[in-house]
Amino acid sequence: MSNSLLKVENVGIQFGGLKAVQGFDMELFEGELIGLIGPNGAGKTTSFNMLTGVYKPTEGQITFDGKVTNNMSPHQVTKSGMSRTFQNIRLFKELTVLDNVKVANHSLANHSVLSSILRLPTYFKGEAKMEKESLEFLKIFELDKYKDELAKNLPYGMQRRLEIARALAAGPKLLLLDEPAAGMNPKETSALMDLIALIRKKFDLTILLIEHDMGLVMGICERIYVLDHGQLIASGTPEKIRSNKKVIEAYLGEEVTV
């Protein structure tokens, strides 16, 4: 078995009187592609927010890559190797497609602040390397032909892809995708599935994704965690999940045949 990369132990958070998530246990191993599903308001995005330092859990412990992250800031979590996309697209809309990726890639730049202020040769070398790398990311996502377009002018499905390219450019070990296929048509969704499988292999990633498109989740995830009313009600292989009574009652409605 691969190494444990993320361990979530008895994690919970309360907003006023509402226990949005409680007693949440989850473990991800290096290289896995895992789904997190559940009805609206089940606590999926709140869980992502706790994993990425946006919310501090009020109970339990999160360990990522050997470090407890409960009290880390979002920036520290990103630096430690976890990056994410958002349910609502968050791009720099007035920047070009290429610059959106370059900004994310910047956190990996190895030239110093001083060398960039003084415009030393190492700065230009670093910039050239970053531009080359960013263009390579765009190619993988088939966004290279849009490189000089403003992000706001991209077709919707391409904006979603750019979000993932940006998250990847930060060099994560673990990538969290919050509803990557939201609003996409079936053709775009199917292409996105192939892309997620490809980047996982190419970049040695571990991926956790929230998604309501059951075709996508059941088609590419190795294991699935199911939340309902802030609690884990099931976890296991897609086969196990699609025939689990509690999951069918709370979420699926009827057995999913994919």
Ligand SMILES: Nc1ncnc2c1ncn2[C@@H]1O[C@H](COP(=O)(O)OP(=O)(O)OP(=O)(O)O)[C@@H](O)[C@H]1O
């Ligand atoms: N900052 C907050 N303050 C108060 N309540 C919150 C806050 N963030 C989330 N909640 C509540 O926590 C619960 C879980 O919400 P969350 O957004 O995590 O659900 P979800 O599973 O991601 O749903 P969806 O599929 O609709 O995106 C909801 O009742 C929500 O209103």
